[in-house]
Amino acid sequence: MTEVVVSIKELEKEYLSGRVRIKVLNKINLEIRREFLAILGPSGCGKSTLLRILAGVEKPTKGTIEFHISSERPRIGFVFQFPTLIPWLTILENVALPLESAGIKPKEARDEARKYLSLVGLSGFENAYPHQLSGGMKQRVNITRALAIKPQILLLDEPFSNLDPLTAEALRAELLDIWLSGVAGVEAVVMVTHSIDEALFMADRIAILTPRPAEVRKVVEVNLPRPRNRRSPEFQKLEDYIYEFIS
Amino acid sequence: MDYGYLLTDLTYSLLRLLTAYTMSIVAALLIGIPMGRSKLLEATLYPLIDVLQSIPVLGFFPAVLLLVTKAVQPPLGAELASVILIFTGQAWNLILGVYSAVKAVPEDFLMMSAIYRFNLAARLFKIYIPTALLSIASNSIVSWAGGLFFLTACEVISLGSEEFRLRGIGADIVNLTAGGDFLGAYVGVALLTGVSLALYMLLWNPLVNAVSALAGGSAVSYPAVNIFRALSPHIFGRMPSPSNYVIYLLSTRNLDVVLSRINLRKLFKASTSRVLAIAAVLTTLTIACLVVFKNVNTLKVDLAGLPWFNATVGLLHSLFRVFTTILASFAFIAFAGFYAFEHGKVAKYILIQLGEVLSSMPAFLWWSIFSLAVENGLISPLLVSFLILFQGTAWYIFFNTPLAPPTEAERRLYEVAQIYRLGVFKRFSRIYLPSMMPRITAGLSAAWGGAWNSVIAAEYAQIGSKTIEFFGIGYLLNVATIGGDINATLFYALYLAIFIVIVNRTFWRWLFTQAFMKYRVVE
Numbered sequence: 001m002t003e004v005v006v007s008i009k010e011l012e013k014e015y016l017s018g019r020v021r022i023k024v025l026n027k028i029n030l031e032i033r034r035e036f037l038a039i040l041g042p043s044g045c046g047k048s049t050l051l052r053i054l055a056g057v058e059k060p061t062k063g064t065i066e067f068h069i070s071s072e073r074p075r076i077g078f079v080f081q082f083p084t085l086i087p088w089l090t091i092l093e094n095v096a097l098p099l100e101s102a103g104i105k106p107k108e109a110r111d112e113a114r115k116y117l118s119l120v121g122l123s124g125f126e127n128a129y130p131h132q133l134s135g136g137m138k139q140r141v142n143i144t145r146a147l148a149i150k151p152q153i154l155l156l157d158e159p160f161s162n163l164d165p166l167t168a169e170a171l172r173a174e175l176l177d178i179w180l181s182g183v184a185g186v187e188a189v190v191m192v193t194h195s196i197d198e199a200l201f202m203a204d205r206i207a208i209l210t211p212r213p214a215e216v217r218k219v220v221e222v223n224l225p226r227p228r229n230r231r232s233p234e235f236q237k238l239e240d241y242i243y244e245f246i247s
Numbered sequence: 248m249d250y251g252y253l254l255t256d257l258t259y260s261l262l263r264l265l266t267a268y269t270m271s272i273v274a275a276l277l278i279g280i281p282m283g284r285s286k287l288l289e290a291t292l293y294p295l296i297d298v299l300q301s302i303p304v305l306g307f308f309p310a311v312l313l314l315v316t317k318a319v320q321p322p323l324g325a326e327l328a329s330v331i332l333i334f335t336g337q338a339w340n341l342i343l344g345v346y347s348a349v350k351a352v353p354e355d356f357l358m359m360s361a362i363y364r365f366n367l368a369a370r371l372f373k374i375y376i377p378t379a380l381l382s383i384a385s386n387s388i389v390s391w392a393g394g395l396f397f398l399t400a401c402e403v404i405s406l407g408s409e410e411f412r413l414r415g416i417g418a419d420i421v422n423l424t425a426g427g428d429f430l431g432a433y434v435g436v437a438l439l440t441g442v443s444l445a446l447y448m449l450l451w452n453p454l455v456n457a458v459s460a461l462a463g464g465s466a467v468s469y470p471a472v473n474i475f476r477a478l479s480p481h482i483f484g485r486m487p488s489p490s491n492y493v494i495y496l497l498s499t500r501n502l503d504v505v506l507s508r509i510n511l512r513k514l515f516k517a518s519t520s521r522v523l524a525i526a527a528v529l530t531t532l533t534i535a536c537l538v539v540f541k542n543v544n545t546l547k548v549d550l551a552g553l554p555w556f557n558a559t560v561g562l563l564h565s566l567f568r569v570f571t572t573i574l575a576s577f578a579f580i581a582f583a584g585f586y587a588f589e590h591g592k593v594a595k596y597i598l599i600q601l602g603e604v605l606s607s608m609p610a611f612l613w614w615s616i617f618s619l620a621v622e623n624g625l626i627s628p629l630l631v632s633f634l635i636l637f638q639g640t641a642w643y644i645f646f647n648t649p650l651a652p653p654t655e656a657e658r659r660l661y662e663v664a665q666i667y668r669l670g671v672f673k674r675f676s677r678i679y680l681p682s683m684m685p686r687i688t689a690g691l692s693a694a695w696g697g698a699w700n701s702v703i704a705a706e707y708a709q710i711g712s713k714t715i716e717f718f719g720i721g722y723l724l725n726v727a728t729i730g731g732d733i734n735a736t737l738f739y740a741l742y743l744a745i746f747i748v749i750v751n752r753t754f755w756r757w758l759f760t761q762a763f764m765k766y767r768v769v770e
C-alpha cells in the first residue's frame with residue numbers, strides 16, 4: 001500500500017495580481033500513495049490551487065509533479081465544490097460529455113454514463129435537467145461524472161461543503177464504499193477539506209498546510225480501523241492532535 | 248488648401264455631444280432612480296423607453312427638426328434639434344442602466360436603511376445616487392458611441408429647398424465627400440476618429456477601469472492610459488461608496504439579479520396595453536404640436552394616397568439586408584468572441600480596440616473613407632453599404648458579449664471543460680455558445696434597432712459625382728427628406744417604427760425569454 005503514485009517536488013506557485021506577486025504555494029513536497037489523502041488547511045491558503053495544478057489546468061511556477069502511472073497522461077476525475085453541471089444538457093449528457101471528449105463514441109459514452117448513474121442510484125433521472133434535481137443529487141452527478149471516465153486519480157475540492165449535514169454524511173459513506181470496494185479502479189484519491197472531522201473519517205493520511213503561502217506543515221497517518229467511529233477515544237485524540245497544527 | 252476650420256468645427260461637434268451627454272446624465276438620474284423605486288413609474292416608463300429605444304430616431308429627425316425650428320428661433324432651433332437627436336442616441340441606455348442598478352440594490356441594504364431610519368436625503372445621497380453614478384460611468388462608453396453615431400446626420404440635412412447646416416465636423420465631412428474633396432474628407436475623418444479614440448484611451452476606459460476597481464473587482468479591464476486610475480482616489484474617494492455590493496451592479500451577475508427582480512413576464516404583459524395608451528397620447532401630442540405650429544395644412548392626410556406599396560416593398564428589401572447583417576454579425580461575434588475568450592489578452596485587446604473604433608464611427612464615415620475607391624470603381628458600393636450596416640449592428644452585440652466577463656458560475660463551467668479536456672468544437676458548441684446565448688440574444692435585439700438606423704445611412708449617399716442608391720425603406724426616407732416631402736418622411740418613419748416595435752414585442756421577446764430560461768447559468 002505504500003507505492004507512490006504521484007510525487008510533488010519543491011512545488012511553488014505565484015500569482016500576479018496587478019504588479020504584486022502573491023505567493024500561494026511555497027516548496028510543497030508531498031508523495032501521494034495508493035491511498036485516500038486529505039489536504040487540510042486554512043481558508044485561502046492555496047488548497048484549490050494545488051488541486052488545479054495536479055489536474056493540469058494550472059502550471060506551477062517552480063517544481064515538478066511526477067505521475068508514476070503506466071499511461072503517459074493520467075486520467076483525472078475532478079469533483080468540484082459546486083456541482084457545475086451544464087444547465088442545458090441532461091444528466092446523461094453531462095456525464096457522457098467527458099467520455100466523448102476522451103474519444104469514446106457517443107453511443108458507448110451514453111451507455112457507460114448510464115451504468116455509472118445507476119451505480120449511484122440515479123437511474124430514472126438520465127433525461128432530467130440539472131435544475132430539476134436537488135442539491136444532493138446534483139453533487140452525486142458531479143461525482144459520477146468524475147468516476148465515469150475511470151480516473152486513475154480522483155481529485156475532490158471540498159465536495160461536501162455545500163450540502164446539508166445529512167446529505168453530506170450519506171454521500172461521504174457512498175464515496176468511501178466506492179473507493180474501498182475498488183469498483184472504479186481509482187488509484188489515489190486526494191480530497192481538499194476544511195473539516196478535521198471529515199478528513200479523519202475518510203482519509204488514510206492527512207496533509208496539513210500552513211496559511212498562505214502554503215507549505216506542508218505535517219502529514220498525519222490515520223491508522224484507525226474502518227468503518228470509523230467518531231465517538232471512539234482514538235478518533236477524538238487524533239482530532240485534538242491535528243487541531244494543534246491547524247490553529 | 249486650408250483645413251484649419253475643421254478643428255474649430257470639431258470643437259463645435261464635441262460641445263454638442265457634451266451638451267447632450269450632460270442632458271442624458273440628468274435624465275438618467277431624474278428618471279432612472281424613481282423608476283427603480285416606484286412600481287408605478289416602472290410599469291409606465293419601462294415600456295415607453297423600451298419603445299423609444301427601439302425606433303430608428305434618424306427617420307424622425309426631419310420631422311423633429313421642422314417642429315423645433317418652427318418653435319425656436321434660428322440658429323438655436325437647429326442646434327437644439329441636433330442635440331436632441333444625439334441625446335436620443337445616448338439617454339435610453341443610461342436611464343435603463345440606472346434603473347436596473349437601483350433595482351438591484353440588495354434588500355439587506357434597504358432593510359438596513361429602514362432600520363436605521365435613513366431619511367430620503369440619506370437614502371438618495373448615500374445609496375441611490377452613488378449607485379446611479381457608478382452605473383452611468385460604466386455605461387458611458389456605449390452611450391457616447393450611441394451619440395457619435397448620429398454626429399453626421401444631425402449636422403446637415405436638406406429638406407426640400409431648405410438646408411439646415413450646423414458648424415460641425417460631421418457636416419464638413421458630408422459636404423467634402425459630396426463635393427468630391429476627398430483629401431479634405433480624409434482629414435476630417437482622421438481628426439474625428441483620432442479624437443474619438445483619444446477620448447476612449449484617456450477618458451472612458453480609465454473611467455470604467457476606475458469604477459470597476461472601486462467596485463472591488465476588475466470586471467472588465469480596458470486597455471488604457473491609466474491617468475484616471477491614478478487620479479481616482481481623489482475623484483472617487485469622496486464619493487460615498489457602497490463598495491460591498493457595487494460589485495453586483497457591474498458584474499454581469501447584475502443581469503441575473505435584475506432580471507430575477509424584474510418580473511419580465513408580468514412587466515411585458517402589463518406593458519402591451521400601456522404601450523398602446525402611450526402611443527395614443529404621443530400621437531395626440533404630436534398632432535397638437537403640429538396644430539399649434541400651424542403645420543396643419545401639410546398634414547391633410549390622405550390615407551389611400553400614402554405610399555403603402557413603396558413602403559412595404561422597401562421595408563422587405565431592407566429587412567433582407569438587416570437580416571443578413573444580423574446573421575453575419577452573430578457569426579462574427581460568436582467566433583471572434585470565442586477566440587478572444589480562449590486566447591486571452593492579445594486577442595481580447597484587439598477585439599476591444601476594434602469594437603471601440605467601430606462604435607465610435609458615425610455611420611456616414613464609411614462613405615467618406617471609401618469615397619475615392621467608390622468614385623474610381625475600385626470597390627463596390629454594396630460592400631460599403633454592408634460595412635455600414637455591419638458596423639451599426641455588430642457593436643451592440645459586441646458590448647454585450649466578449650467584453651462581458653463570465654460570471655462565477657460560468658467560469659466554473661469553463662473549468663469543467665478544461666479539466667475534462669473538451670475539444671475545441673465541443674467547448675464552442677456545448678459550453679461557450681450556449682452560455683453566451685442570453686447575452687447574445689439581448690445584444691441581437693438591441694442590434695436589430697441599431698441596424699435600422701444604419702439602413703437609413705446605408706441605402707443612400709452622395710459621393711462626388713455619384714449618387715449611391717440601394718432601394719429600401721432607408722432610401723425612400725432619404726429621397727422623401729431631400730424632396731422636402733415631410734408627410735412621406737413621417738409616414739415611412741412611422742411605418743418602420745411600428746414594424747420594428749411589433750417584431751420586438753413578438754419575435755425578440757420570445758427569443759430572449761427562451762434563451763434566458765434555457766441557457767441561464769446559475770448555481
Ligand SMILES: Nc1ncnc2c1ncn2[C@@H]1O[C@H](COP(=O)(O)OP(=O)(O)OP(=O)(O)O)[C@@H](O)[C@H]1O
Nearest residue numbers: 015016017022024042043044045046047048049050
Ligand atoms: N487566478 C488567480 N489569480 C490571482 N490570485 C489567485 C488566483 N487563483 C487563486 N488566487 C489566490 O490564491 C490564494 C489561494 O487560493 P485557493 O483558491 O487555492 O485557496 P483555497 O485554500 O482553496 O481557499 P478556500 O479554502 O477558500 O477554498 C487566494 O488568496 C486567491 O486569492
Ligand SMILES: [Mg+2]
Nearest residue numbers: 047048049157
Ligand atoms: Mg478552495
